[in-house]
Amino acid sequence: MIHIRIFRTYTISMKRFLLLAAAAVAFAQQPNTPDNYYAPEDDARVGQRLATQLQTNVTAATEPRLDQIGNRLAAQSPQFRYRFFIFEGGQPSPDTAPAAAFPADWRRLQLDEAIAVAGGMIFVPRALLSRDDAQLAAILAHAIGHIALRHPTVGMTRGELAQVEVQVASRAMADEAPQRVHAVALKRFAFDRACETAADGYAVKLLQDAGLDPAALLAYLRTLPAPQGEDLSVYPAPAERIEFAQKAIGRNR
């Protein structure tokens, strides 16, 4: 915002030049070495805000079975304090802060994943309780992966950078602007897919560290539906995830 105010004092061409320069900085962010503007202790604060909003719209409760499995995994990932909740009903309100949770489409009803909130809270849709203990452990390990790898705050950081990018992209001719903004969205989709795979990798390691069978993750991934629209999906194809997880299991043996 401050940038824009400064730029408005320049001529249009100068303004464009500076915005492009700012965008170039944003483009230069490598997906595998992402910057995080948030300190690790900020994650819990950001997450708490989202969780509070979330809990006003959905009914969340603790569940002994979840705690038992979750705490066994949490013991192997000490950076954050994990808490596990079952939720059902309700729909998160549209004004709930957007990026402080994973998976990226956590607002969707009938999620096949747990919602991992920055700083350690994990919300599991009640339907997933029908899975056996091994699969449930895989689901929680994957969610812990998102939090431990700090995907929510990395995502928020990237969102702030994307803000500059879309500012530039939206300064196109009226008919071209949507296409350019789409290009920014495509990069975000790719980032979200990369996060899913990374969380799978983390889950394999975590399951093994906790003395559980990482093959449960494969069993769980096999139950996932294929996402529609490859470039416009926040999930990699399950086949891709399975292949990656298999390799991770092999590597860690």
Place this chain on the structure above:
Amino acid sequence: MKALDRSFRFLAATLIVAGCCVPALRAAAGETELKDETGKPIVSYIVEAPANTAPAGTTDPARQVGVIFCFQEHTSPPGADIFPVRESLKRLGLSDGYVLLAVRAQSPRGGLGAADFVPIEKLLAWAEKTYPVNPRRIYMYGKGAGGLVAGEFTMSHPDLVTASISYSWGWWTMPSELDKPLDPVNSAPEFYMVLGMRDFTHHITTVRDTYERVKAKGYHVIYREFEELGERSYHPTSNDDAIGWATRLRNKTIPPSPEELKLLAAFDTAENNAKNKAKPPAPIAGYYPSLALVGGAPAGVVLEKLFVSSDAGVRAAAAETCNHGIFGEATTAALGKLIANPSPEVRNAALRALASYANWRSATAQQILIQRATDQSLDLDARLDAADGLAQAARLQATGVQQDPPMFRALVSMIGEKNEPLQAVALLALAPIRRYIVGGADEGQFPPEEGWEKWLEKITAQQAGDLTYYSVCGPGGSSHTGAESVDLFCAGGALVSHNPAQAFQSTLQAAQRGYVPAEEVVGMMYAIGKGVQQDYHEAGKWFLTAAEAGNTRAAINYVGSLRSGMGNLRRDPELTARWAKFLLAHPEYSPVPGR
């Protein structure tokens, strides 16, 4: 000598015809003064009522009349635009059913405007006391300043006026949606706008500008442009289309009268007594005039039951009734099921009605025709029938503005058909868009310059307008760019039809974060009062801000805002300076010299 004799006879005949007409026109021009209880004049008006009109207070719907206000341009005397309406009603066989009213402007300069609204309300109240007026059948027709009044009055009086037809000019004041969203299906009036390409340049820009805003507001609007038309409203092609459409509509906010409900109940009783083999009232001239008369969604509900009658005669009469009235999208969808009916009478009646509805921009009717015309699994006759309907529906759009690109996409796809008759229908329907070179080495018929696909993309983008910006949004109102401004913008877009105030706030926040499409859309929301009090000064500010960032649509809208004179934009020194600076870089938006 013989030739002279003939020309004399011609002259005499002309004089006789003129002699008959002139007194009639003069008589029509007689103005009367409407006065209040104290004798103070309210408005000077002209009225034309059908002969043998039933007395005021008559409740029999069949003997009631509708009212069409005919508002003239500021340069014309009152009553000037009664003529096109009267002639059209004659051609449509509806002359007996309507009282025509014209008013003299309050302004001594002759231009109708907002100052005429109260006198018009009072004149309507007078008409309702004088004639057996059916309040669900009040319409407005206007040209120029009269078109402004027709549009503006109708928008601000949805409980009084059913539909508005305007020629050659636009309007700016629109009702602000602060808490209740506009409901184009269940309560809002409908609009028909006509522009002639031989009109004055500033009329062309103003009407197009108004169309964009009426469309953005969400009203059902039929917008026609005609190459051959100038600054006139006597244009039988569009007059008949518009008046035929309007007179089929009924006010959505006024429930049917007890007598109208009785007409509907006659069919319900028959339905309930199906076991006793009681039949609905017999059709007259092949349809149910009483259902067409009641019209609207209430009669539509009755028709939907008759569509599924086991008696093919009843089905055919019910389908034929749709050629005499408009009953809403639900009834149109139900009618669509009759298009494959085993009875050819039922099929044909349904097809003709669907073609008319599609012509008047019923999305449901268009979809039904498109689906059937392009369904390769159907037999040729069925496809040809639907294609003919589609061609009829696309007729006035093909020569003017392609408001409904999906119809054209379907027609274009049919050019590639192996089936010659289908191909011929499509080629004929698209003839106004194709290029013809006759004679010479390049002789032939060609697609438009840019090719069909590019042309389709162009008309689609033109019609989508600001909506193209929302193509970056996924379902559920999130953009997935990860950027807050786009998410706010998308959330606003998702809310606009059910919570305009929240939609406005969300879009405003996106604009404040410098997202240019949001700046343009917020300008439009201020201009049309979408979720916020209508405010042309704020609209102008945001349009200019977006224009400075390179948004062409916003620059055009700023020109329109300046021209409207609303919001005192020209008196704002900051905006004036910014606009002057903008014009230096973009001289193409400069006003045409001499105006």
